[in-house]
Amino acid sequence: MTTRSSTARATTPSELLDRTVHDLKNPLAVVRASLEWISQEISDRNDVLEAVRDASTATERLLVIVEDLELLVKLERGGPIGRERVELGGLLGRVSSSAGARLGDRGLTLACTAPFALETTGDAHLLTRSIEALIEGCVRGAPSGACLELEARAVAASVVDGVAVDAHVLIEVGLAGAVIDSAPPSAVNLDALANGGLGVYLAMKVAEAHGGSLLVRPTATVPRLRLTLPC
Numbered sequence: 434m435t436t437r438s439s440t441a442r443a444t445t446p447s448e449l450l451d452r453t454v455h456d457l458k459n460p461l462a463v464v465r466a467s468l469e470w471i472s473q474e475i476s477d478r479n480d481v482l483e484a485v486r487d488a489s490t491a492t493e494r495l496l497v498i499v500e501d502l503e504l505l506v507k508l509e510r511g512g513p514i515g516r517e518r519v520e521l522g523g524l525l526g527r528v529s530s531s532a533g534a535r536l537g538d539r540g541l542t543l544a545c546t547a548p549f550a551l552e553t554t555g556d557a558h559l560l561t562r563s564i565e566a567l568i569e570g571c572v573r574g575a576p577s578g579a580c581l582e583l584e585a586r587a588v589a590a591s592v593v594d595g596v597a598v599d600a601h602v603l604i605e606v607g608l609a610g611a612v613i614d615s616a617p618p619s620a621v622n623l624d625a626l627a628n629g630g631l632g633v634y635l636a637m638k639v640a641e642a643h644g645g646s647l648l649v650r651p652t653a654t655v656p657r658l659r660l661t662l663p664c
Contacts, residue, residue, distance in 0.1 A: 454503045461499065465492050501635050504562065508638045515556035521585055521602060522549035524561055529583055532568050540577040543568070544609060547585035553602050553662045555643045560662075563639040566632025567606040567658045573630070574655040580609040587664060600664045601645070607657030613650055636660065 468489045475481050508514075529545035536543050553560075564583070571581055583606050590600040636658075637647040643662055650657040 450502060450509075451506045454499055454506060457499045457502075458496075461492060461496055465489070465496070468492060498631060501562070501566070501631050504559065505631075505635055505638060508635075508642055514559060514642055516554055517557065519553050519555055519557045519560060520549070521551040521553055521560075521604070522547045524557060525564065525583060525585055525604070528561060528564050528568070532565065536572065536581070539572070541572065541575055542580045543583060544580055545583045547583070547604075548587070551585055551587055551602060553643070553664060555662065556639075559639045559642070563636035563660065564604065564606070566636045567604075567660065570630065570633045570636075570658060571606050571608065571655050575608060576654075582607055582609045602662045602664055604660040604662070605650070605657050606660075607650070607652065608655045611652040611654050611657065613652050613657065633658070 468485055472482060472485045472489070475485070525545055525547040526549075529543055533543045568581065568583065575581060583604070585602065585604045588601050588603055633647075640647045640660055640662065645660065645662040648659045648661065650659055
């Protein structure tokens with residue numbers, strides 16, 4: 434008798450994460466739909482309606498986390514990303530507008546400075562989410578009443594310490610008026626990832642996928658996060 438042996442292939446962390454995302458999305462979609470229905474049915478019960486709205490807000494936040502995990506699966510697998518010309522000025526303006534409305538509820542403001550003609554090549558959706566995540570990362574440590582800055586500018590090609598540096602785009606997020614440490618920007622470390630959460634890690638992976646980087650500029654308060662992208 435001949436026996437056939439087989440070796441089971443081990444599940445990769447990426448595959449496990451992909452399955453986890455799928456398992457989370459379905460029940461969360463049911464919860465969101467149910468909350469929307471309940472809110473319509475109890476429109477005359479302000480106390481209960483407030484609780485439902487809180488639950489809806491928490492559910493939306495969970496869905497964002499799940500979507501971030503889904504994007505990370507794609508990036509970790511080296512999946513293709515968009516390579517179209519992206520008008521960063523308009524993109525940053527839209528991000529600033531939508532984020533500003535949310536920050537107002539927390540007593541924070543957001544100022545955006547970006548030339549409208551600023552452009553890069555890449556995936557508009559991934560870039561949008563990464564910048565949103567950087568803002569969210571800074572919000573975590575911002576005191577009430579603070580103003581956050583979202584700044585972008587083009588940097589011409591140059592030579593730094595004998596090394597040629599290509600033209601690139603800098604996008605920074607941080608507290609307005611913060612005193613920046615004289616030390617040069619450093620790579621994102623574990624502390625920055627822990628403070629910023631999953632979103633900052635996603636922003637770092639998005640930057641790398643675009644041939645850029647995510648750096649930290651230390652300040653006396655909340656660190657400024659610098660996203661570097663090729664022009």
